[in-house]
Amino acid sequence: MSAVSSSSLCLHTAHFWNKPKEFGRGRKQQDKKGIVKCSIKSGNPSSQNAVRVGVLGASGYTGSEVLRLLANHPQFGIALMTADRKAGQPISSAFPHLSTRDLPDLIAIKDANFSDVDAVFCCLPHGTTQEIIKGLPNHLKIVDLSADFRLKDLSEYEEWYGQPHRAPDLQKEAVYGLTEVSREEIKNARLVANPGCYPTSVQLPLVPLIKASLVEIKNIIIDAKSGVSGAGRSPKENLLFTEVTEGLNSYGVTRHRHVPEIEQGLADAAGSKVTVSFTPHLIPMSRGMQSTIYVEMAPGVRTEDLYQQLKLSYEDEEFVVVLENGAIPRTHSVKGSNYCLINVFPDRIPGRAIIISVIDNLVKGASGQALQNLNLIMGFPENLGLQYLPLFP
Ligand SMILES: NC(=O)C1=CN([C@@H]2O[C@H](COP(=O)(O)OP(=O)(O)OC[C@H]3O[C@@H](n4cnc5c(N)ncnc54)[C@H](OP(=O)(O)O)[C@@H]3O)[C@@H](O)[C@H]2O)C=CC1
C-alpha cells in the first residue's frame, strides 16, 4: 500500500448524513461516475459551510461507527471513504446496515484525492497507519484511531510494538486525545492520537483521583473485559464464534500493549512514574467494555472522598457520568453511546476501593471520542452528532 496519489480519482462532493436518502430523487443527481452532487463548500467551521471529511478504513468496525455517528452530524459531510481488500465496492456490500444512505464507494487510499478534504478519521490497523499519515497532505486535520501516535517515548513504542517508529517527527506533533483531560490542546492540534479503548476506560476514573492525590500510585490493579468488536473485523482464528462463545479468554497477560499507554497517562497525572497490573479479557458479546480497578487509597482517605472527587471532576462533563452512590455501571447502559459510566465502592480490605468503569469500545473507546475530538478541532460544540442515548436492552 502506498501513500496518497494526487493524480487519482477526485471526489468533489461531500455526502450529508443528516438527511435520509431521498428515494427516487437522490440517484438522479448522480453524475457519470456515480458521484452524488451536493453543493457543499469546504471547511470554514466559523460559517455555515460543511467540513469535508474522509474516513480511512471505512470498511472496518471503527470506520463504520464513524459513518453511523456522522449520520446525525449537521456540519460534517463525507467526501471519501477508503478500504483495502474491499476497495472498489459500494458501502452496502461491506455494511448493509449503512445502505439506506447515499455514500461514496470505497476506494483504495492510493486513489484518494485529498485536495478537497478538510479532515480525516484514520481507522486503520496500527503499524501501517504511521506510513499512511506521513503521506497525507499537510492541510488535513487528522484524528488517528490507531495506537501509532499515542506513546510519546519512541523507545517505549519500539519495545511494545516491536518496530522502530517510522514517523518520529509526526509523533512529536501528535496530541493524545483523551478529550476530558486534554481538551485545550486538542482544539489546536493538527494530529490527534485517539486513545485506545482500555486506556480510555481506565484513565477517565483514575486521572482525577491521582491528580487529587487520593489514591496511591502503587498497587493499581486493572481487570478489564472487552466485547469482540474490539479486535476489529479482519478474520482471526481466536475470534471464531466457537472460540469466543460461552467462554472467557484472558490475553496479553503482563504484556498487553495498552500497559504503557495507561501508565503514560497516569504518570502525567501523578507527575511521577506509575506501574499498573493490567489483564484484559475477551468476553462473548459484540461491543462493550468494563474495567474493574482496585486501588489503595492515600492515608486517611475514604471511599466517599473518591466518590465526591469524581462527582466534582465530572459534574460539567456530558459524557462521563458518575452514577448515584452504590449503582453498578453496566455495559448495557452505554451500548451505542458515547458515555462512560463510573462508580466507586469500598473494598472489604480496609484502605482499598474498587472502581468500575464502562464504555462502548466502539464509541467512547474509539469513534465517538474521535468525533468529539474532531468537533473540538473544527471549533464546533463537542457533543455535535454524539447525543445518542444508549441502546437498551
Ligand atoms: N475496534 C475497536 O474497538 C477499537 C479499535 N481501535 C483501533 O482503530 C483502528 C481500526 O480498528 P478496527 O476498525 O477495529 O479495525 P478493522 O480491522 O475492523 O478495520 C480495518 C480497516 O482498515 C483497512 N485496512 C486494513 N489493512 C489496511 C492496509 N494495509 N492499508 C489500508 N487499509 C487497510 C481495512 O480494509 P478492508 O476491510 O478492505 O480490509 C478496514 O477498512 C485500529 O488501529 C484499532 O486498533 C481503537 C479503539 C477501539
Ligand SMILES: CC(=O)N[C@@H](CCC(=O)OP(=O)(O)O)C(=O)O
Ligand atoms: C478485544 C481486543 O482485541 N481489543 C484490542 C484493543 C482495541 C484497541 O483499542 O486497540 P488499539 O490500541 O489498537 O486502538 C486489543 O486488545 O488489542
